[in-house]
Amino acid sequence: MRAVLRAFRRPMGAIAGGWLLAMIFVAVFAAWLTPYDYDIQALKEAYQPPSPAHWLGTDEFGRDLLTRLFHGARTSLSVSSIAIGISVLCGMVLGAAAGWFGGRFDRAVTVVVDLTWSFPEILIALILVAIIGPGTTGTMAAIGVAYLAQFTRLTRAQIMMLKGETFIEAARSLGAGNAHILFRHLLPNALAPVLVSAMLATGDAIILEATLGFFGLGAQPPTPSWGAMMSAGSALVFKAPWIILFPGLAVAITVVAINLFGDALIAELDIRARMRRAA
Amino acid sequence: MTQPLIQLRALTRRFETGGGWFTPARSMTAVRAVDLAIARGEVVGVVGESGCGKSTLARLVLRLIEPTSGQILLDGTDLTALPRAALRAARRRMAMVFQDPYSSLDPRYTVADVLAEPFVVQRRPMDKGAAEAMLADVGLPASVAASHPHQLSGGQRQRVGIARALALRPDFIVLDEPTASLDVSIQAQIIELLSGLRDRLGLTYLFISHDLGLVRYFCDRIVVMYLGAVVEVLPRPDAAPRHPYTQALMQSNLSPDPSRRRAIAPLAGEIPSPFSLPPGCAFAGRCPRASDRCRTERPALETAEHPVACFHPI
Amino acid sequence: MSALLQLSGxxxxIGKAHLLEGIDLALDRGQILGLVGESGSGKSLTAMAAMGLLPLIGGRVTAGEVRFDGTDLSTLGExxxxxxxxxxxxxxxxxxxTALDPVQRIGAQIDVVSRLHLGLDKAAARARTLDLMAQLRIPEAAAVAEAWPHQLSGGMKQRIVIxxxxxxDPDLIIADEPTTALDVTVQAQILQILAGLVRDRGLxxxxxxxxxxxxxxxxxxxxxLYAGRLAEERAVGPIFAAPAHPYTRALTLCIPREGMARGSLHGIPGAVPSAAAYPAGCRFHPRCARADATCRATVPALSALPDGGLVACHHAEPGAP
Known part of the structure; x- marks a missing residue:
């Protein structure tokens, strides 16, 4: 955790981290930051370019774009981070079990994981949405499963590597049991790289969520999401370019910020070699 | 005669490798039928080159590696027959100091965490101020308790490793090359520390090393291993070698005294692969005294005051 | 006549860290110079300086000169x-x-050196390679030349590196801890080979x-060397028999000798300081029993000993036995 604070002290980390904090802030307080509602239509106000009243303009139904962008941040960030959170949790349990027990269980997990690893995430996500159906739940499940392989692999590799360390043997020589070694040594040491890679994956997940939204498979109207907003704006790109421009920028800047902050964290935690090893 | 603190009986460990789709299964005997008794208060050294099985032996004694066959007796109790809970209790009486002071401490633990771990694992109460006392025992200031391992020097880390080994006041400590990755100046500090602790706490050591000079300085009795088997037990550190391999080891050990310069007369050849040992004496291929018998028949370690496993001892 | 390799002051x-200071060394053909000191004393860096390899690690010579066979290395281009x-x-x-390329056969890795530096053709280079391997007592040289590095033992690999x-066909060999990774019986073989090269070829x-x-x-x-400075430089006999610098004396007392009684081994208290925390005055003073106010304040200069050696200590022992 101290590493997070230290990452803020790097110039890139500070800029990127500042943007991310701002995004989280607007996502949480979206309802109170602007005088408009995200779902009330005002057709007379449609297609307004950015102005003092509507900083980012309005969309084809006259809704304030800034308001929708803030609410969209809520959808995009919460869906991708919850999905990644669940994925990390499951991946760590699966990966730790595979790395710890080894043998047949490990081989079975490895085969399944390598199989899903060989498909692009978007394909897995599309298949899952087709099965579960569109909407936030479907999107979350799709993203969660799509990234499961990554976290399982990473955790497994960490556990396998740490198992051979002398301090594990030292703990055994004191009479430590399996639970002690797993929960007091292996998992805490495996945690940092997994969490950092989870953070980086959240960036990818935002894009994935936007992509699903763009195809109309994500959050359903009138709930705004960045992907769906871009999708609506894509037909109007010449008539009202701001409708697609601002959500697009939001996605791009947020993803870049996540990656920059992740890089700063990796540098602070000094785990570059360990991250690469597992990839 | 009093009962030895530690007694090894025909302790053997074989390792199997391969056996997959593309690699043939192979097996090697890392430790072959080792018999050894260690009296209370004794310092027994084990020397040999890489692959001789000394590190495996160290781990077998503490049952960190399960033996394939044989027995380990601690005060007459066979550790190999103990169930898990009883083994954990027995571990209070034995401890180990590892070679690499960098990887033997969890990088996320503070020194205080490291020192508390034995008590946590053994579910024993830890007195207030115990950590300070433990650090003082190994010559470290109490202020290092809050440090992480990466903030300490190699010598300091090894002292922490020793303090951890001493935490539960064991009788017996296995020292697995505790100074091999340290500078000579620090090595001497650590050896003197271990020597002082032994006198003060009445400890018994099994000291594993590749450095014959160091072992002869520090130990009461010296076990020489070659490719998994004990080839000689020197009853005193200054005893003259009887096995040709021990003699070669002694000649390879360079004296830090230019006035005693001698021509370096190295042993020919290299250590054979443990996966394809010759049928007879494992040393026969490099031995200047080897006869036909040595190449076909494996010499056993005789039971004598100065045991040696050789058909043509010096 | 000047020595083959001469480091003067x-x-x-590297960057802002001043790692070596005023190193004076000389080495002639047919001579073996030992560079000793604890980790962090600057041994490897001195070797890098002697080979002109400093730019590779971002280092530079800030004072003094390195002369090889009379040529100042700083006047040479890369x-x-x-x-x-x-x-x-x-x-x-x-x-x-790690010194050998894992995806090249052994022979080819040796060939390339003589082809590059001596301009030999393929056949002549291989003949030279096999000749060298035989001199280093590598059995079945022709077969080993066709082998891959992973097929050889550590001792055999070190012979290939040699x-x-x-x-x-160099005049000077710099060997950085050539036997540390090897077993003692193999170490003896390698040292014997190195000593033989000096004796027979005048290296x-x-x-x-x-x-x-x-x-x-x-x-x-x-x-x-201690903490980036030369502590003492002398012939091997006197440096062991009557070390002039307290650090040299302390180093020799760290090693158990034949027949030494238990308890007579003396470590050196403390540890080598890092370059960022070099103490003022003599850098050894915090660990030295003889240190006084002068040592804490003034850097001792290198001074000549009657036997031709050098020592940097305010309280050096006369050194003559």
Whole structure:
């Protein structure tokens, strides 16, 4: 955790981290930051370019774009981070079990994981949405499963590597049991790289969520999401370019910020070699 | 005669490798039928080159590696027959100091965490101020308790490793090359520390090393291993070698005294692969005294005051 | 006549860290110079400076000069220095496991040195390779030349590394802890080979080691480094018999000798300071029993001893036995 604070002290980390904090802030307080509602239509106000009243303009139904962008941040960030959170949790349990027990269980997990690893995430996500159906739940499940392989692999590799360390043997020589070694040594040491890679994956997940939204498979109207907003704006790109421009920028800047902050964290935690090893 | 603190009986460990789709299964005997008794208060050294099985032996004694066959007796109790809970209790009486002071401490633990771990694992109460006392025992200031391992020097880390080994006041400590990755100046500090602790706490050591000079300085009795088997037990550190391999080891050990310069007369050849040992004496291929018998028949370690496993001892 | 390799007052810095200061060394053909000291004393950096390899690690000589066979290395361009390395100076690294290219056959790796530096053609280079391997007592040289590095033992790999160092027919070999990664019986083989090269071919050998046994048995002269400065530089006999610098004396007392009673081994208290925390005055003073106010305030200069050695200590022992 101290590493997070230290990452803020790097110039890139500070800029990127500042943007991310701002995004989280607007996502949480979206309802109170602007005088408009995200779902009330005002057709007379449609297609307004950015102005003092509507900083980012309005969309084809006259809704304030800034308001929708803030609410969209809520959808995009919460869906991708919850999905990644669940994925990390499951991946760590699966990966730790595979790395710890080894043998047949490990081989079975490895085969399944390598199989899903060989498909692009978007394909897995599309298949899952087709099965579960569109909407936030479907999107979350799709993203969660799509990234499961990554976290399982990473955790497994960490556990396998740490198992051979002398301090594990030292703990055994004191009479430590399996639970002690797993929960007091292996998992805490495996945690940092997994969490950092989870953070980086959240960036990818935002894009994935936007992509699903763009195809109309994500959050359903009138709930705004960045992907769906871009999708609506894509037909109007010449008539009202701001409708697609601002959500697009939001996605791009947020993803870049996540990656920059992740890089700063990796540098602070000094785990570059360990991250690469597992990839 | 009093009962030895530690007694090894025909302790053997074989390792199997391969056996997959593309690699043939192979097996090697890392430790072959080792018999050894260690009296209370004794310092027994084990020397040999890489692959001789000394590190495996160290781990077998503490049952960190399960033996394939044989027995380990601690005060007459066979550790190999103990169930898990009883083994954990027995571990209070034995401890180990590892070679690499960098990887033997969890990088996320503070020194205080490291020192508390034995008590946590053994579910024993830890007195207030115990950590300070433990650090003082190994010559470290109490202020290092809050440090992480990466903030300490190699010598300091090894002292922490020793303090951890001493935490539960064991009788017996296995020292697995505790100074091999340290500078000579620090090595001497650590050896003197271990020597002082032994006198003060009445400890018994099994000291594993590749450095014959160091072992002869520090130990009461010296076990020489070659490719998994004990080839000689020197009853005193200054005893003259009887096995040709021990003699070669002694000649390879360079004296830090230019006035005693001698021509370096190295042993020919290299250590054979443990996966394809010759049928007879494992040393026969490099031995200047080897006869036909040595190449076909494996010499056993005789039971004598100065045991040696050789058909043509010096 | 000046020595083959001469370092005069060499100081080295990497970035803002001043790691070596005023190193004076000389090494002639047919001589073995031991460079000793604890980790962090600057042994390897001194070797890098002698080979003109500092730019590779972002270092530079800030004062003094390195002369090889009369030529000041700083006047040479990178091409000139490259010609020196390999052709005139051979290098043997500490870890033979990583010194060889894993995807090239052994013979080819040695061939390339003599082809590059001596301009030999393929056949002549291979003949030279096999000749060198035979000189290093590598059995079945022709077969080993066709082998891959992973098929060889550590001792055999180190011989290959030595063969590579010799392939350019150098005048000087710099060996950085050449036997540290090897077993003692194999160490003896490698040392015997190195000593033989100096004796038979008149090579100069700079041997970096932490092992005082190796120094005592092999070297003609010994340079003791401490925290980036030269502490003492003398012939091997007197430096062991009557060390002038307290650090040298302390180092020799760290090693158990034949027949030494238990309890008579003395470590050196404390540890080598890092370059960022070098103390003022004599850098050894915090660990020295003889240190006084002068030592804490004033840097001791190198002064000549009656036997031709050098020592940097305010309280040096006369040194003459």
């Amino acid at each position: 060499v100081s080295v810095a 091409a000139g220095r490259r010609h020196l390395r390999g052709r005139r100076i051979g290098f043997v690294t500490q870890n033979p496991m 063969a590579m160092a010799l392939a350019g 100069a050998l700079m041997l970096i080691t932490h092992d005082m046994g190796v120094v005592a048995q092999l070297c003609d002269r010994v340079a003791v």
